[in-house]
Amino acid sequence: MTTINKDYLKLQGSYLFSTIARKVREYKADNPQAEVISLGIGDVTQPLAPAIIDALHKAVDEMGHAETFRGYAPDLGYAFLRETIVKNDYEARGCRITPDEIFVSDGAKSDSGNIQEIFGKENVIAVCDPVYPVYVDTNVMAGRTGAYSPEKECYDNVVYMPCLAENGFLPQLPEKTPDLIYLCFPNNPTGSAIQKDELQKWVDYANEKNAVIIYDAAYEAYITEAGVPHSIYECDGARTCAIELRSFSKNAGFTGLRLGFTVVPKDLVREGTVLRDLWARRHGTKFNGAPYIVQRAGEAVYSPEGKEQLKEQVGYYMRNAEMIRTELASAGFEVSGGVNAPYIWMKTPEGMSSWDFFDRLLAGANVVGTPGCGFGAAGEGFFRLTAFGSYENTCEAIRRIKSL
Ligand code: MLT
Numbered sequence: 337m338t339t340i341n342k343d344y345l346k347l348q349g350s351y352l353f354s355t356i357a358r359k360v361r362e363y364k365a366d367n368p369q370a371e372v373i374s375l376g377i378g379d380v381t382q383p384l385a386p387a388i389i390d391a392l393h394k395a396v397d398e399m400g401h402a403e404t405f406r407g408y409a410p411d412l413g414y415a416f417l418r419e420t421i422v423k424n425d426y427e428a429r430g431c432r433i434t435p436d437e438i439f440v441s442d443g444a445k446s447d448s449g450n451i452q453e454i455f456g457k458e459n460v461i462a463v464c465d466p467v468y469p470v471y472v473d474t475n476v477m478a479g480r481t482g483a484y485s486p487e488k489e490c491y492d493n494v495v496y497m498p499c500l501a502e503n504g505f506l507p508q509l510p511e512k513t514p515d516l517i518y519l520c521f522p523n524n525p526t527g528s529a530i531q532k533d534e535l536q537k538w539v540d541y542a543n544e545k546n547a548v549i550i551y552d553a554a555y556e557a558y559i560t561e562a563g564v565p566h567s568i569y570e571c572d573g574a575r576t577c578a579i580e581l582r583s584f585s586k587n588a589g590f591t592g593l594r595l596g597f598t599v600v601p602k603d604l605v606r607e608g609t610v611l612r613d614l615w616a617r618r619h620g621t622k623f624n625g626a627p628y629i630v631q632r633a634g635e636a637v638y639s640p641e642g643k644e645q646l647k648e649q650v651g652y653y654m655r656n657a658e659m660i661r662t663e664l665a666s667a668g669f670e671v672s673g674g675v676n677a678p679y680i681w682m683k684t685p686e687g688m689s690s691w692d693f694f695d696r697l698l699a700g701a702n703v704v705g706t707p708g709c710g711f712g713a714a715g716e717g718f719f720r721l722t723a724f725g726s727y728e729n730t731c732e733a734i735r736r737i738k739s740l
Contacts, residue, residue, distance in 0.1 A: 343479040346491075352469050352710040353377045359694075360704055373733040375660075375721040376704040378524065378678065380589045382652060382726075384633075385645035388588065391636035395629035409625025411616065413440020413597065417631045421597060424638045425582070431569035433599055437612060439619050440634075442626050443596040444554045444583035448518075449474040450622075451550055451579060451598065454614040455516055458493075462514035464507045465496040466525050466711030466718070468552070471518040498714040504528055505672065505681065509537070513545050519568075520552035522559060525711045525720040526681040527657075527673015532565045539568065542577035548606065549578040554596075557587030557650050558657075559676045575601040579611070586678065586724075588637045588646055595626050595634045653678050656730040657723035667738045678723040681708070693719050701736035 350358070356376050364370060384392075398404035412418060418435040426433040441447050449470050452461075457480050463471050472494065475481065482493030490496065495514050497507035505528035507519070519538060521530045542549045551568040559566060568578045580599040584590035600612040626634075636642045657674035664671045670683035684693040690707030697703045708718030725733065 341477070341479075343477055343481070346476050346481065346484075347473055351473070352706070355710070356694075356704065356706065360698070363698055370702045372698070372702045372704060373725065373729045373736075374704040375723075375725055375730065375733055376706050378586070378722045378724055379591050380586065380653075380724050381729075382589055382649050384589050384593070385642060385649060387636045387639050387642035387645055388633045391632045391639075392629055395632035399629065406628040409440075409628060409631065411620040411623075411625070412436065412438065413626065414628070414631045417635050418597075420635050420638045421582075426567065426569065426599075429566060429570060431567055432575065433569060433601065437599055437601050439598045439600065439615060440626050440631060441596050441598060441619075441623065442594040443585060443590075444552060444581045445470055445596075447581050447596055447598045448550070448552055450618070451581070451615070452478055452480065452516070453618055454611060455480075455548070459515035460493045460495060460512065461516045461518065462495040462497055462510050462512075463518045463712075464499050464520070464523070465713060466499065466708055466715030467496075467518070468520055468524050469711065471550075496712065496714070499523070499526060499528070500714065501670075501672070501683075506530060506534065509541055513547070515547050517542060517547055517549045518552070519549055520554070522555040522564070522677035523673075523679075524552075524555065524677070525679055525706065525708065525715065526718075527675070527677035527679035527720075528681075529559065529561065529564045529676035531563050532570060533563075535565055535568060536571045539571040539574050539577060543573050546606070547577065548604070548611070549574075550581065551578050552581045554581065554583035555586055555677050556582075557646070558654065558678050560654065561676055564676055569599070569601075575603040577604065579604065579615075584634055584637060587650065588634075588642075589649065590630075590633070593630050593633060595630050652727070653723045656725060656727055659727075659730065660721055660723060660734055663734045663738065674723065680721045680723065682719050682721065684708075684717050684719050687717065690716055690719055697737065697740070701733070701740045703733045703736055 418438040481491035499505040505526040556566040568574045584595040600615045604611045660680045661674040674680040690709040694707045706720040708715030
């Protein structure tokens with residue numbers, strides 16, 4: 337008889353953003369006239385920048401001629417893209433990363449879900465609470481949970497690090513020593529950012545404990561303040577303890593195109609094995625490369641025109657962030673984030689639960705956000721709004737929230 341992977345049965349019914357999408361579909365079916373504005377999932381709304389469109393057109397034409405046609409991409413991604421990434425994202429920031437440590441992929445969500453495959457099942461993982469649900473769910477699917485403890489209502493091998501308002505929504509070093517530490521900065525969902533000296537403490541801790549940090553830097557383009565690192569490799573010693581995940585979704589609007597990359601330094605060695613080689617083995621076996629035309633589009637992100645156009649695009653979303661933050665604060669809401677990240681984290685009013693507030697906003701203002709508790713227990717009583725809407729829709733949504 338066929339058996340199933342029973343670890344899947346430990347998961348909640350559906351993925352957070354699928355649950356929200358279903359609720360909104362049901363609401364719209366019952367209220368067909370409602371003009372619903374979504375500030376829920378962090379999906380971009382602005383069209384691709386002209387430099388990217390030009391690169392796509394050119395690459396599509398190349399695919400139509402025998403001399404320039406490309407088939408399977410190289411395992412790690414095209415050298416033109418990996419070299420451009422190294423030059424712009426790492427050398428320009430004084431970080432020592434080489435092109436053969438870059439693995440081009442179809443996005444940071446896949447990478448953040450897949451990276452756990454190269455680690456043993458017995459590893460203890462530490463995650464922030466609240467947290468991007470993919471980190472936890474993929475470890476649960478892989479059976480990396482340990483036993484369930486009914487008193488604590490959690491699994492023994494999953495350590496939650498509460499990110500509370502009194503600590504600026506930053507995690508504290510955990511009591512139980514983890515083997516894998518997931519960090520995401522600027523943070524999704526709280527929008528908080530970490531200073532370089534604070535991140536250095538995590539790097540030193542990971543090196544001391546022989547742990548590995550999986551550092552999700554998908555939102556680095558939104559950093560506006562000095563002293564906030566764009567990459568974990570800006571910290572001393574990160575090459576021996578950190579893997580970095582990067583995305584083209586939020587900085588360049590590739591949520592529909594799909595492109596990202598993972599950095600695994602060759603100095604990262606555990607149990608005598610170079611992790612970069614394990615990831616190369618996994619990547620080569622299970623992935624046939626991001627499409628050529630998309631990798632050319634990724635290269636255009638770093639062209640002088642691309643950089644200029646994307647700076648403007650990021651600025652557009654950050655104008656939304658600032659507006660949401662200041663308008664809600666002036667209306668008396670407790671808000672944070674939105675300074676180095678496109679997410680605003682607000683306390684629900686009058687002690688409402690996150691889902692009650694979600695329902696209230698949807699029914700009363702036709703505005704969709706993301707309930708904080710969907711990101712973890714410490715997110716209960718909070719609500720996330722994204723700055724990725726159009727300016728007009730964002731203004732209208734905030735007007736409706738305030739009048740409600
Ligand atoms: C989010 O809303 O948290 C993100 O858009 C989800 C993602 O990037 O997969």
